[in-house]
Amino acid sequence: MAELNIAERQAGDITILDMDGKVTIGEGSVALRNTIRRLLGEGKKKILLNLGSVGYIDSSGIGELVSSFTAVNKEGGSLKLLNLTQKIQDLLAITKLLTVFDVFENEGDALSSFD
Amino acid sequence: MGEKETKFSISSKIEAIDEAVQKATVFAGEAGFGDDALFGIDMAVREALANAVKHGNKLDANKNVEITLVSSAEALEILIRDFGEGFDVEEVPDPTNPENLLKASGRGILFMHNFVDKVEWKRHAEGGMIVKMTKNH
Numbered sequence: 001m002a003e004l005n006i007a008e009r010q011a012g013d014i015t016i017l018d019m020d021g022k023v024t025i026g027e028g029s030v031a032l033r034n035t036i037r038r039l040l041g042e043g044k045k046k047i048l049l050n051l052g053s054v055g056y057i058d059s060s061g062i063g064e065l066v067s068s069f070t071a072v073n074k075e076g077g078s079l080k081l082l083n084l085t086q087k088i089q090d091l092l093a094i095t096k097l098l099t100v101f102d103v104f105e106n107e108g109d110a111l112s113s114f115d
Numbered sequence: 116m117g118e119k120e121t122k123f124s125i126s127s128k129i130e131a132i133d134e135a136v137q138k139a140t141v142f143a144g145e146a147g148f149g150d151d152a153l154f155g156i157d158m159a160v161r162e163a164l165a166n167a168v169k170h171g172n173k174l175d176a177n178k179n180v181e182i183t184l185v186s187s188a189e190a191l192e193i194l195i196r197d198f199g200e201g202f203d204v205e206e207v208p209d210p211t212n213p214e215n216l217l218k219a220s221g222r223g224i225l226f227m228h229n230f231v232d233k234v235e236w237k238r239h240a241e242g243g244m245i246v247k248m249t250k251n252h
Contacts (some may be wrong), residue, residue, distance in 0.1 A: 024161065025132065025165050058158065058161050058162060058182070059165070059220075059223045059226050060220075062225075063219040063221075066217055066218070066219055067215075067219040072220075087154070094229050095211060096211045
């Protein structure tokens with residue numbers, strides 16, 4: 001089984017990525033990078049990452065979230081985070097990235113924030 | 116509990132990191148650390164190995180990374196040695212400075228400090244860097 005599975009859903013013009021697994025150095029980080037690149041190539045610039053089933057992320061994975069965020073911003077879009085586990089929330093606090101990302105606990109709230 | 120020690124090495128490949136992390140956490144589990152501590156040990160070892168493999172040995176297949184684990188009644192010591200050119204840890208930029216927040220890398224050392232009680236760096240007399248991480252019981 002892949003380290004990270006990413007399932008894609010569409011809610012209007014917003015793409016939701018349901019991520020399941022680990023975002024760590026190597027395969028997991030690359031899977032996220034490739035998916036974001038493909039979405040931007042398809043003109044999909046409103047992206048919501050559902051991290052509810054991501055149980056583990058390392059500094060490389062955090063770096064990939066940041067790279068994804070900046071890549072989407074550069075294209076005039078926005079990338080937001082949904083359903084952070086306590087551990088990921090702690091890591092984003094340590095790295096002071098909670099001030100950078102828009103983070104939501106509820107999908108409806110997250111989707112309406114893109115308007 | 117008496118002192119226990121194990122040593123092993125991995126090649127400088129990203130794919131080798133997972134197995135080494137697993138060996139370290141099994142060793143720490145046997146030394147009596149609980150789930151929260153094991154999570155921290157897992158994170159710190161993963162970051163130290165990633166540094167050694169990528170930045171130390173620069174993914175050179177001819178260079179290994181050596182891991183030594185020592186458990187005692189007081190603590191677990193984790194020593195990770197690479198065979199690279201070494202670096203000055205004081206010169207690594209603080210990833211939490213506003214100008215560095217959006218950088219894609221540079222957070223590994225911060226994570227290491229966060230998940231173990233002590234992190235010490237030194238240059239090995241015969242080349243390379245050794246990082247020693249201590250996790251107290």
